[in-house]
Amino acid sequence: MKILIKLTLVISLFFGTLYAQNINECKTDIYFGNGVWNSQDDAEKSIIELQKIIDKVIIKNDPKLQAKYGQIKLQYNWSYGEMMDLLETFYQLKETEQIEEEYFFSFIDYLIKTADKDIKNEYIKAMREQIINLVTILEENEVDSMLTKYYEESFKLSHKVLLISHSQGNLFANRIYDKINPTGYKDYFANMQIASPASEVNASKGDYVTLSTDLTSFDPVINFIPGSMRPNASGNNGHKLVSAYLSQADPLNKITTKIKQLLANLDTEPSQWELDNELNKGTKDFKITLKHRFDTTITSMQDIEVYPFKPSAKLYHVTDNTGGNGWVKAKIKMLPILLIIKP
Numbered sequence: 001m002k003i004l005i006k007l008t009l010v011i012s013l014f015f016g017t018l019y020a021q022n023i024n025e026c027k028t029d030i031y032f033g034n035g036v037w038n039s040q041d042d043a044e045k046s047i048i049e050l051q052k053i054i055d056k057v058i059i060k061n062d063p064k065l066q067a068k069y070g071q072i073k074l075q076y077n078w079s080y081g082e083m084m085d086l087l088e089t090f091y092q093l094k095e096t097e098q099i100e101e102e103y104f105f106s107f108i109d110y111l112i113k114t115a116d117k118d119i120k121n122e123y124i125k126a127m128r129e130q131i132i133n134l135v136t137i138l139e140e141n142e143v144d145s146m147l148t149k150y151y152e153e154s155f156k157l158s159h160k161v162l163l164i165s166h167s168q169g170n171l172f173a174n175r176i177y178d179k180i181n182p183t184g185y186k187d188y189f190a191n192m193q194i195a196s197p198a199s200e201v202n203a204s205k206g207d208y209v210t211l212s213t214d215l216t217s218f219d220p221v222i223n224f225i226p227g228s229m230r231p232n233a234s235g236n237n238g239h240k241l242v243s244a245y246l247s248q249a250d251p252l253n254k255i256t257t258k259i260k261q262l263l264a265n266l267d268t269e270p271s272q273w274e275l276d277n278e279l280n281k282g283t284k285d286f287k288i289t290l291k292h293r294f295d296t297t298i299t300s301m302q303d304i305e306v307y308p309f310k311p312s313a314k315l316y317h318v319t320d321n322t323g324g325n326g327w328v329k330a331k332i333k334m335l336p337i338l339l340i341i342k343p
Contacts (some may be wrong), residue, residue, distance in 0.1 A: 022313075023158045024159065025159075025271055025273070025314035027068055028162055028267075030054065031074070031075040031162070032047050032075065032165070032166075033163055033164070033165035033173055034046060034077050034169050035077070035166045035168045036077070036079075037082060038253060040074075046241050047072045050072055050096045053255075053256060057256045058256075058259070064070050069263075072164075075163065078125055083338065084138070089168050089171065089197075090107055093171070096199060096227075098198075098199055098228070099226060102250055106183065112127050117241060119159070139175075143175045143176060144179075155224040160266040162191075163191045164192045164194065165191060165194065167197065168197065169193075170191075170193040171197065173203070174198055177191065183274070183294075184295065188266065189205070190204070190263070190266050191262075192206070192208070192269060192330075193207070193208035194241060194245050195209075196229055197225040199228060207258040207261070209232060210228075210231045211235050211245070211251055212231035214238060232252050232254070233250050235251055236248060245250070272294070272315075274293050275311065276288070279305060286308070287307060288329075289304065290304075301315075301327075306327040307326055307328045309330040314331075315328075317321060
């Protein structure tokens, strides 16, 4: 006869090597949102430099932290050409009322006249409306695409999200946060804004770093973004992520300090999973089933039995070096397993 005995053991949890496709509330996905006029290659180069910093100051060769945070993901802000990217930025600033609608219209009219000096005035308004419709559709489609990526790759797996955004990527970050649905996921989303033209960081778990010598500009077209947040770091003039922000002591120190704090804040959020049913309560076979607290579309844990070692703690799958495995709600460092002991 086999006797099941619950033992609490200190074991090493390898988050990334096993069951990576499953729900894991211990994991935080870090994304990078690039700025305007960045090719995908440019954005990937920025990620490489950001990854070096995350590895050095946060992960520090700890395999558990490496698995917890993994490799930075690219949340790419597509370029549609210099002029369309600029119009998209102006549109976003108009939507947040940092620039007036009439200024936005005048800017488009100026571009139309510059492109065709002989255009008749009666045609300008119609062309302006067509341009605005195009920019609106492009921007909204891009926001929706970004939201889908967050949901499919992070939220529906109960991963937390830290978005590190730069320049126009910060305007997208604010748009993303406002549209997160179900809204409960907003508590599991943090945003570190760098060189931000935005008037504020919309995420409740959010912070920013902007150089006092950064005009938050897309020089030479724009020299100043009205209503943008006040600078809070010192250094040489520049706007680029790597050369201006990651290569100078003061902005780099502020960025890393704020990233650490945002990651810590995410870790304090409660489990997204709550009790559904109790099974065999009061016996050695006691287990529970769970349901998601606010996302009714998540049914992947339906009817799966979970060891309730700490019901209020995080949900994840554990495998140890003896081959024991199972779904648990427990603290990360003290993990329960089942051993089968034969008499």
